[in-house]
Amino acid sequence: MRISAVAQPSGKWWAIEVTDLDGGVWTQARRLDEVPRMAADAAACVLGVDPSEIEVTVTVEQGHEGQ
Secondary structure, three states: OEEEEEEEEEOOEEEEEEOOOOOOEEEEEOOHHHHHHHHHHHHHHHHOOOHHHOEEEEEEOOOOOOO
16 A cells, blocks of 8 residues: 655654545654654554554655744
């Protein structure tokens, strides 16, 4: 299964939105390299599947930190 996620900086964290799920699912990661795993874990919880079954495509947006 493939999903898309959007990550943008939020203070010292990365805010992640899994955009392919109804209503959007949000999670966070400390480092950019953790984003795919965290997005897969969040989606797996919602979908009731194993995270290893999910392939994540990440788009990085440079937001306005602190806003």
